[in-house]
Amino acid sequence: MITEESFGSLSVIHSKGTLDWAYPTFILASTAAAMDKKVELFFTFYGLKAVLKSTDGLKVSPLGNPGMVIHSPIGPEWFKKVDLNSVLPGLVWTLPGMSMLATWGFKKTLELQGQVSIKELRALCLELGVKMTVCQMTMEMMGYREEDFIDGVEFAGAATYFANTPQVQTLYI
Amino acid sequence: MITEESFGSLSVIHSKGTLDWAYPTFILASTAAAMDKKVELFFTFYGLKAVLKSTDGLKVSPLGNPGMVIHSPIGPEWFKKVDLNSVLPGLVWTLPGMSMLATWGFKKTLELQGQVSIKELRALCLELGVKMTVCQMTMEMMGYREEDFIDGVEFAGAATYFANTPQVQTLYI
Amino acid sequence: MITEESFGSLSVIHSKGTLDWAYPTFILASTAAAMDKKVELFFTFYGLKAVLKSTDGLKVSPLGNPGMVIHSPIGPEWFKKVDLNSVLPGLVWTLPGMSMLATWGFKKTLELQGQVSIKELRALCLELGVKMTVCQMTMEMMGYREEDFIDGVEFAGAATYFANTPQVQTLYI
Numbered sequence: 118m119i120t121e122e123s124f125g126s127l128s129v130i131h132s133k134g135t136l137d138w139a140y141p142t143f144i145l146a147s148t149a150a151a152m153d154k155k156v157e158l159f160f161t162f163y164g165l166k167a168v169l170k171s172t173d174g175l176k177v178s179p180l181g182n183p184g185m186v187i188h189s190p191i192g193p194e195w196f197k198k199v200d201l202n203s204v205l206p207g208l209v210w211t212l213p214g215m216s217m218l219a220t221w222g223f224k225k226t227l228e229l230q231g232q233v234s235i236k237e238l239r240a241l242c243l244e245l246g247v248k249m250t251v252c253q254m255t256m257e258m259m260g261y262r263e264e265d266f267i268d269g270v271e272f273a274g275a276a277t278y279f280a281n282t283p284q285v286q287t288l289y290i
Numbered sequence: 291m292i293t294e295e296s297f298g299s300l301s302v303i304h305s306k307g308t309l310d311w312a313y314p315t316f317i318l319a320s321t322a323a324a325m326d327k328k329v330e331l332f333f334t335f336y337g338l339k340a341v342l343k344s345t346d347g348l349k350v351s352p353l354g355n356p357g358m359v360i361h362s363p364i365g366p367e368w369f370k371k372v373d374l375n376s377v378l379p380g381l382v383w384t385l386p387g388m389s390m391l392a393t394w395g396f397k398k399t400l401e402l403q404g405q406v407s408i409k410e411l412r413a414l415c416l417e418l419g420v421k422m423t424v425c426q427m428t429m430e431m432m433g434y435r436e437e438d439f440i441d442g443v444e445f446a447g448a449a450t451y452f453a454n455t456p457q458v459q460t461l462y463i
Numbered sequence: 464m465i466t467e468e469s470f471g472s473l474s475v476i477h478s479k480g481t482l483d484w485a486y487p488t489f490i491l492a493s494t495a496a497a498m499d500k501k502v503e504l505f506f507t508f509y510g511l512k513a514v515l516k517s518t519d520g521l522k523v524s525p526l527g528n529p530g531m532v533i534h535s536p537i538g539p540e541w542f543k544k545v546d547l548n549s550v551l552p553g554l555v556w557t558l559p560g561m562s563m564l565a566t567w568g569f570k571k572t573l574e575l576q577g578q579v580s581i582k583e584l585r586a587l588c589l590e591l592g593v594k595m596t597v598c599q600m601t602m603e604m605m606g607y608r609e610e611d612f613i614d615g616v617e618f619a620g621a622a623t624y625f626a627n628t629p630q631v632q633t634l635y636i
Binding site: 287 | 311376459460
């Protein structure tokens with residue numbers, strides 16, 4: 118008999134609104150679900166962007182993240198090896214269009230590595246039975262409507278999330 | 291009999307020093323406390339700013355967070371609907387005074403939505419019995435003194451935090 | 464008898480690629496290991512930088528982190544007390560060389576406070592028996608090779624991490 122006791126569970130509060138941080142959540146969720154764990158995702162604060170129908174709002178920015186490596190997906194071989202984030206001053210990334218360029222480069226690099234898109238990843242999660250809930254308070258505060266989100270998500274508050282997930286939780290915020 | 295076993299617990303290590311990230315911690319903490327869970331917050335690294343008497347140091351910045359939606363709380367209706375963070379290049383947010391402006395806009399928007407201030411939220415948490423501890427090592431490193439913090443917080447190290455919280459912890463940093 | 468049951472465990476997914484965020488992970492890990500807890504660290508996404516042989520790629524940036532306090536470690540006493548991050552506009556931190564300067568200031572300040580370097584901290588963790596695993600998928604995606612990482616780390620995927628850590632996990636991403 119497959120029970121929660123035997124395979125465990127993963128419960129994630131997803132709060133980030135960028136493209137790069139959507140990946141850990143959906144990758145961990147799909148991995149855990151594939152291991153027959155019960156997976157519960159709660160999207161709150163900036164994190165709502167990860168489950169909007171349109172993923173156009175999901176971007177990356179190297180500003181304030183010197184840990185981000187940015188390789189150009191196009192150009193000569195020596196140029197593709199250069200970490201643009203470490204050689205270019207932050208100023209460059211503040212110029213008009215650079216956020217779009219960084220996001221394009223990020224997507225292109227993932228694609229070349231055979232990584233699937235967020236749209237495909239979250240569809241896979243839903244298929245694997247991952248339960249997704251959008252924080253109702255955040256939704257109202259940010260002016261979104263239920264129809265802005267992908268099919269299959271539910272809407273509830275933090276209290277409902279706590280009621281459906283382990284009684285003992287430890288988090289790092 | 292009300293025991294920890296019956297209602298569970300929430301233990302949070304709060305490490306962020308911005309205004310926006312103070313909200314998830316205090317909202318989750320007050321929600322869990324209202325559900326009769328035992329709640330323990332440990333403030334460390336940049337997170338100390340969230341429990342200083344003065345909240346003037348708590349700011350927001352859209353730099354590096356393309357997920358932040360910034361609506362002007364004032365102006366004509368069509369203008370209030372524009373996400374300033376997605377239409378303005380990062381450069382704008384690096385100019386003198388823009389961090390102050392973004393913080394003002396963030397506070398104003400929350401206020402218009404009926405959300406309470408961090409001062410009120412953390413007072414509510416204390417009232418509900420949430421236990422707050424400031425990381426002593428960080429305090430000494432950053433040159434703060436005990437009297438800089440709100441009444442009701444305690445001072446201890448990470449070892450004490452681990453001793454008072456669940457023996458098995460899983461974190462995402 | 465010393466068992467995992469009696470002292471518990473700490474399992475951390477480390478995803479950040481900056482110098483400052485490497486500290487909480489290694490400090491919490493070494494603290495927990497010193498308390499005889501079983502500690503497991505999984506380095507993924509930007510977090511791989513924290514276990515590279517060379518720590519030169521670990522930097523800090525105040526951009527987008529108004530919570531970061533930056534004191535000059537040199538200069539007259541009154542000047543050392545000024546929080547440069549709150550008085551200087553973001554623009555300054557986007558100029559060439561400023562990320563290097565902020566990182567230098569961060570390291571210098573830690574050194575003056577008697578805090579050890581990341582190299583020493585992670586060596587201490589390994590000595591205390593902390594188990595470190597590098598996410599294989601991220602490694603391949605970012606073009607790193609096993610020999611780029613410090614001795615003592617292992618290489619595996621998220622599924623292996625979940626198999627080796629508590630069956631019930633709650634995370635905040």
